[in-house]
Amino acid sequence: MSYIELISVAFILAIDAMTVSVTNGIRLRNCKLKDALLMAVFFGGFQFAMPLLGYAVGEKIASFVGIMAPFLACGILSFLGVRMIIESLKKEEEEKEETKERLGYGELTLQAIATSIDALAVGLSFCIMSDGGCGKLLSSAVIGIVAFGCSFTGAVLGKKVGKLFEKRAELAGGIILIVIGVKMLVEGFVK
Secondary structure, eight states: OOHHHHHHHHHHHHHHHHHHHHHHHHHBTTOOHHHHHHHHHHHHHHHHHHHHHHHHHOGGGHHHHHHHHHHHHHHHHHHHHHHHHHHHHHHHHTTOOOOBSOOOHHHHHHHHHHHHHHHHHHHHHHTTSOSOTTOHHHHHHHHHHHHHHHHHHHHHHHHHHHHHTGGGHHHHHHHHHHHHHHHHHHHHHHO
């Protein structure tokens, strides 16, 4: 894989993580630098680790992961999205206008897994490629760094967008997560 191909793949893999970071930035009442960095570390870290895990697992489960990845991603993101929508409707009923204060590590982990499953499949493809080109460790590092940068940028953008839609931020965020999950499922069948 050439460096240009690697960087292109890294940005493609980071799109979902960036979109979820935008959603998180919208949801948080006051998304601080610390919050944006935490999201970036989770998403970038999982995007780095998943290709390495995929490489380690090898060809034996490549077909299973390829088939199941869209279902897993859609399921996790839809679950989180529905939960956000329910929370926003409860808040509406209780006449609370506040958004979420902090994201929990469990929620961030689920989001990071859902958005990095495709990186696992990329890692599986590393094991059948020759050792020429960029190498698996460098490739995983580039993927992780790009996801880190995109996720951080997404969280900052989400904070700015969230101020425009304060009352409906969590509802919109839930809908966006479900749409991303469905998009990933559809893309899994179109391939």
